[in-house]
Amino acid sequence: MAPNGLPGPLSRKEAILTRRQIEGMIADGRAIVIVDGKVLKVDAWLEYHPGGDKSIRHVVGRDATDEVTGFHSLETRQRMASFQIGRIEGPWRNFLPPIQGGTFRPYNDEDEQPDQENEGYDNDQDSTGEDTSVPGTPLFDAVEQPAFLRKRSGRLGLRETSSISSISSVESLDLKQTPKLSHMDARTQEEIKLDLDKYPPLDRATQDNIVRRYRQLDLLIHAEGLYQCRYTDYMVELSRYTLLFGLCLLFLHLGWYGTSGLFLGLFWHQLVFTAHDAGHMGITHDFVYDTVIGVIIADFLGGLSIGWWKRNHNVHHIVTNSPEHDPDIEHVPLLAISHRFFESLRSTFYDRVMTYDCVARFSVRYQHLLYYPLLALGRFNLYVLSWEFLLRGLGPRKGAAWWHRWFEIAGHIFFWTWFGYGMLYRGIPDASSRLLFVMISHMVTGPLHVQITLSHFAMSTADLGIHESFPQKMLRTTMDVDCPPWLDFLHGGLQFQAIHHLYPRIPRHNLRRTQKLVQDFCDEVGIPYALYGFADGNKRVVGRLADVARQATILAQCQRTLATEASHVGH
Numbered sequence: 001m002a003p004n005g006l007p008g009p010l011s012r013k014e015a016i017l018t019r020r021q022i023e024g025m026i027a028d029g030r031a032i033v034i035v036d037g038k039v040l041k042v043d044a045w046l047e048y049h050p051g052g053d054k055s056i057r058h059v060v061g062r063d064a065t066d067e068v069t070g071f072h073s074l075e076t077r078q079r080m081a082s083f084q085i086g087r088i089e090g091p092w093r094n095f096l097p098p099i100q101g102g103t104f105r106p107y108n109d110e111d112e113q114p115d116q117e118n119e120g121y122d123n124d125q126d127s128t129g130e131d132t133s134v135p136g137t138p139l140f141d142a143v144e145q146p147a148f149l150r151k152r153s154g155r156l157g158l159r160e161t162s163s164i165s166s167i168s169s170v171e172s173l174d175l176k177q178t179p180k181l182s183h184m185d186a187r188t189q190e191e192i193k194l195d196l197d198k199y200p201p202l203d204r205a206t207q208d209n210i211v212r213r214y215r216q217l218d219l220l221i222h223a224e225g226l227y228q229c230r231y232t233d234y235m236v237e238l239s240r241y242t243l244l245f246g247l248c249l250l251f252l253h254l255g256w257y258g259t260s261g262l263f264l265g266l267f268w269h270q271l272v273f274t275a276h277d278a279g280h281m282g283i284t285h286d287f288v289y290d291t292v293i294g295v296i297i298a299d300f301l302g303g304l305s306i307g308w309w310k311r312n313h314n315v316h317h318i319v320t321n322s323p324e325h326d327p328d329i330e331h332v333p334l335l336a337i338s339h340r341f342f343e344s345l346r347s348t349f350y351d352r353v354m355t356y357d358c359v360a361r362f363s364v365r366y367q368h369l370l371y372y373p374l375l376a377l378g379r380f381n382l383y384v385l386s387w388e389f390l391l392r393g394l395g396p397r398k399g400a401a402w403w404h405r406w407f408e409i410a411g412h413i414f415f416w417t418w419f420g421y422g423m424l425y426r427g428i429p430d431a432s433s434r435l436l437f438v439m440i441s442h443m444v445t446g447p448l449h450v451q452i453t454l455s456h457f458a459m460s461t462a463d464l465g466i467h468e469s470f471p472q473k474m475l476r477t478t479m480d481v482d483c484p485p486w487l488d489f490l491h492g493g494l495q496f497q498a499i500h501h502l503y504p505r506i507p508r509h510n511l512r513r514t515q516k517l518v519q520d521f522c523d524e525v526g527i528p529y530a531l532y533g534f535a536d537g538n539k540r541v542v543g544r545l546a547d548v549a550r551q552a553t554i555l556a557q558c559q560r561t562l563a564t565e566a567s568h569v570g571h
Contacts, residue, residue, distance in 0.1 A: 017086035019093065024107020026061050026098065034063040035077075039086040048399030050287070052311035054099065054349060058318045058325065061095030061102065066211065066470040067318060069218070070504050073285055091204075094467045099348050100325065184339050187551070191462045199464075199476055200526045207469045210525045214471040214502070217521045221503060224517075226510040229283055233509040234274070240489065241270060252427050261437040264423075265444025268379075271297050272448055273492025273508065279310055282507045291404065299411025303419065305386035307395040307404050312385075315349055317504060321461045321477035324348055329456060333360030334374055335367050337544055338461040339551045365553050368546035375453070376446035386412070450538070455479055455497035458540035459530065472527055474501040479530035481537050485512060498530065 017039050025032050025041070033040045033056070046053040051071070059067055068077065096102030200206050221227065244267040251260035277283050278294030291306075298306040312327050319325035323340045327349040332341050333356070341364075344356045363370060389395065390412065395405050428434045459477045468476075481495035493500065493508025499518050500506070506514055522529040532540060 013081075013084045013086065015086045016089050019088075021107055022061070022088075023095065023104050026095065027104035027106045031056060031060050033059050033061075033068075034088060034092050035065050035068050035080065037087055037092075038081075038084045039088060040080060040083040041085045042083050045083065048396050048401065050291075050310065050396055050401040050404070051314035052395070054311070055314035055318050057099040058097055058315065060097045060099070061104075062097065062466065063092040063094060066214065070470075070502070071280075071314070071317070073281065073287075073505075076287075096466050100466070184342060184551075184555075187339055188462070191460070192464065195460050195462045195464060195476060198528060199472060202464060202468065207467075207472070210469050210472055210527070213521060213525050214469075217517060218503065220517060221506065221514060224513075226506055226514050227285075228510075229285070229507040230509055233507075234283070237270070237274060241267060244270065252423065257428055257433045257437045258440050261440035262444055264437075264441040268302055268441070269445050269448050270489075270492065271302055272445075273494070275302070275304075275306060275309075276493070277508055279306055279313065280504045282505050285505070287400070291401075292407075295404070295407050295411055299408045300414050303386070303412060303415040304382050305389050305408055305412075307408055308386050308389035311389065311395060312349075317501060320474060320501065321456055321459060322463060323461055328452075329461070330354060332364075333357060334363050335371065335545070336360070336364045336548055336552070337457050339548055340461070342552065342555055361552065361556055365549050365556070367549050368542050371542060371545055372446070372450070375449035376443040378449040379442045379445050451481075451491060451494040454481060454534075454537050454541055455494065458537065458544045471502055474498065475522065475527050475529065477501075479532060479537060479540075480515070482531050482533050488512065495534075 022032050022039060029043075030041055031043045031046060033042055042056060046056060049056055068080075072080075095104070098104070196202070200210065244263050248260050248263040248267060251257075251263065274283075275294050275298040278290040278297065281287060281290045283290050283293060294306040298304045298309065316326050316328040321329055323329065323338050324345050325348050327347070329337055330347050330350065332354040336342070341354060341360075342356050344353055346353050390405060390409055393405060396402060397405070424434050424437065428437055455478050459479055461477075464473075464476075475498055478498040478501045480498045481491065483491060483495050488495070493511055496508070496511035496515060499511050499514050500508075502518065503514070519529055
């Protein structure tokens, strides 16, 4: 006890906080996250977080134990104790985070209902009230949505559960109890029902078991030494990079500019895999060392911002394949992998409405034909996004990562000096040869963008609720690509994205050894493990794009018919 009679710092950290108290804190604008039963207030860390603030905002009010464990080292998790303000008792029932549309009631002592704090999920009543912070399967408000879509709770007969981790409950999907639906709304519910039929039930016991097995598997992976990086593998990688860049310089010297550009593109293609490893601290597992490695590779040698990538990619890992929240699938007006983009959704990452305008209506109808040409030009877009991130200072400006921005800017100056001035201007004599060199070197990296999108574009974009377990959601929204071991260097670990999403810090050279363990885990818990050959995976992606394109065509025809009928009525 402190001299003033108040509890000391240690007892305050161990104080039991009720769900109602935590809701009140979030209502007051606090960023509260539950990790290992500890209540963390991380407001002060938002602007310092190297992975950006939005990845944290998407777990506010949630048990984020598995997400935090997957992305952070033991040392980092131990330092999180400084943010602890209390503990919870029993299983935690997640709130819908404010960034995703959750609303919260201010706290007062009279609201406390201790006998309901840890009710079982079968009880329909929630301590927060039916129309406030009740999580459901939200179709977040888009421009001019039908009113019934704005009622998240009760719309699909959803009910809330509790669990040891981030688990969900979609009790029923009774279409008879919902209002008459538009074609697109019915399509959304149909996709949800398909996932409910295909994946394990979302009851508490089933999801608890999945989380328990997932954590046991993590312990086994540690025991097998699969988190340990084999540095000899990177010596092979370094030899490959040196060979490719050396061939680029050789053919540049010989005046074979197209061939030189080809090898430069292959050099960039291979480099990205190691930058990805460093961005996840999968090489040295040290924050500073892996950051330096990542910046040297991505910025100094590739002209891309590793900081932009981290900010973007961390959110992608938390809200994978969510049309409103995952920036990796938000490509309107050029591409749409879900009919839900027709609703002009608001992106919480870009903080703007993704307007389904005339450009989108045209391009989406032909997206299955435009897919590969657009990805061939994808690197140019990454330059723009990288410079926007650095010039606007969207990364941390204080804390342990304050120096990242300036180090990256120095890297970009270095890149445009050796590539723009040294190679293009001084090394190539005429404009047509420069254009040839640029286009070939950049289009050769197109397969990389195919590899990145392949793992997610054909997978589910349905939202089964904010309590769905982390491992089930990752496996439901991600596929792996089957290839022989001798082709692993070409895929660079991206063929094991489902495994990577489950355990992001496993070095990529160990992912193939981890695959059998994950397959056994999936068999035990009954989660389908999506594994397709490279050709079959591409067919599924193009098929998904073609399906959405057909829906866009039907929508456009319906709109034209309605407009015609309206004009006739007007006359």
